[in-house]
Amino acid sequence: MTVRPETSRVDEPASGAGPGAAGRITRAGSTAARLAERTSGDLTGMSLIAAFGSVALDGVAREALERRTSRQGEVRLGHLGSRAFQVDALPLRGDGLLLVLHDVTSVRRVEQVRRDFIANISHELRTPLSSIKLIAETLSGGAVDDLVTARDFAGQIEREVDHLAQLVDELLELSMIESGEVQLRVEATQPREVVASVIERMRPLAERNRIRLEETPGPGGPDSTTRAAADPARLEQALVNLVHNAIKFSHPQGTVWVGWETRAGYVRFAVRDEGTGIPASHLPRIFERFYKVDRSRARSSDTVGSELRTGSAGLGLAIVRHIAEAHNGIVGVDSDEGKGSTFWVDIPIA
Numbered sequence: 270m271t272v273r274p275e276t277s278r279v280d281e282p283a284s285g286a287g288p289g290a291a292g293r294i295t296r297a298g299s300t301a302a303r304l305a306e307r308t309s310g311d312l313t314g315m316s317l318i319a320a321f322g323s324v325a326l327d328g329v330a331r332e333a334l335e336r337r338t339s340r341q342g343e344v345r346l347g348h349l350g351s352r353a354f355q356v357d358a359l360p361l362r363g364d365g366l367l368l369v370l371h372d373v374t375s376v377r378r379v380e381q382v383r384r385d386f387i388a389n390i391s392h393e394l395r396t397p398l399s400s401i402k403l404i405a406e407t408l409s410g411g412a413v414d415d416l417v418t419a420r421d422f423a424g425q426i427e428r429e430v431d432h433l434a435q436l437v438d439e440l441l442e443l444s445m446i447e448s449g450e451v452q453l454r455v456e457a458t459q460p461r462e463v464v465a466s467v468i469e470r471m472r473p474l475a476e477r478n479r480i481r482l483e484e485t486p487g488p489g490g491p492d493s494t495t496r497a498a499a500d501p502a503r504l505e506q507a508l509v510n511l512v513h514n515a516i517k518f519s520h521p522q523g524t525v526w527v528g529w530e531t532r533a534g535y536v537r538f539a540v541r542d543e544g545t546g547i548p549a550s551h552l553p554r555i556f557e558r559f560y561k562v563d564r565s566r567a568r569s570s571d572t573v574g575s576e577l578r579t580g581s582a583g584l585g586l587a588i589v590r591h592i593a594e595a596h597n598g599i600v601g602v603d604s605d606e607g608k609g610s611t612f613w614v615d616i617p618i619a
């Protein structure tokens with residue numbers, strides 16, 4: 270759109286001219302009009318502040334008009350509060366200037382995601398690193414001479430290093446799946462075999478934590494002819510992550526069920542527990558990477574053994590979601606705070 274300096278105004282109506290506005294719009298394209306939620310005709314003659322509700326936009330125009338040089342800036346438009354625009358103000362020969370707005374919202378969003386990601390990783394790395402540093406300091410401060418304490422510390426270092434290794438593994442896994450580098454080997458997969466294999470893998474962990482791990486029998490018994498279009502190894506990984514959580518957030522002596530059923534066009538794999546449950550307000554974000562309901566809760570004494578309380582970076586469910594989506598499937602959760610949760614993965618029928 271083009272803008273003319275306020276001083277050259279002769280006979281426009283005063284409507285919409287903010288005090289000291291830099292200039293008035295002389296012509297606006299349909300895109301500019303859409304941004305202002307007005308018609309091009311309405312925009313003509315309006316001040317920038319009145320039209321776009323942005324003092325910053327007016328400021329960029331003012332500088333360009335006063336100095337007769339091109340100016341750039343970034344603004345958020347009042348009524349489109351969450352959208353970011355790059356403004357180019359280019360003085361026209363003679364009078365006035367040309368204002369061009371570029372929507373840079375998605376670029377800024379990507380940058381923000383990247384910043385958050387780095388902040389999250391740094392936080393997750395710093396926690397075990399600080400523990401290791403503290404232990405090392407205590408050891409060199411004399412504890413190394415006390416054999417019992419030294420052994421105990423060595424064990425702690427090992428656990429923290431395991432935590433770090435798991436974090437790195439999960440990050441690599443997530444970045445591989447997200448970038449689409451992982452090629453699924455989809456085959457007609459017998460749901461029961463996947464469930465049985467997950468239970469076998471997770472049984473030792475469940476037993477160590479005194480949790481019963483049970484199979485919910487699927488429809489059609491052992492001879493069911495239903496097949497899921499799945500990469501069995503990846504699907505198993507997703508279910509392992511869900512069972513891992515179910516055990517972690519169970520109360521002592523609790524039970525975790527793993528099973529499958531058919532839905533319209535899908536095989537639904539489900540993992541149910543009677544543990545802490547998840548407050549409804551957190552459910553919409555639970556599958557985001559690094560999202561955890563409560564950093565302290567997984568360490569509280571009403572859930573199971575300490576083995577599971579470290580190594581929780583909030584990446585497990587993000588991995589599950591990506592695996593499901595790579596299969597053209599979806600994930601979901603039903604949870605009652607205090608009563609337990611059911612997580613499921615729907616995979617298309619083969």
Ligand SMILES: Nc1ncnc2c1ncn2[C@@H]1O[C@H](COP(=O)(O)OP(=O)(O)O)[C@@H](O)[C@H]1O
Pocket residue numbers: 510514515516518542544545546547555560561562563567580581582583584585586587610
């Ligand atoms: N079965 C469950 N019961 C209660 N809360 C759960 C359950 N599964 C996941 N959550 C919540 O979702 C969060 C994210 O889970 P996840 O991505 O696996 O990360 P992590 O297990 O590393 O904390 C957990 O920290 C926990 O708050």
Ligand SMILES: [Mg+2]
Pocket residue numbers: 510513514581584585586
């Ligand atoms: Mg987890």
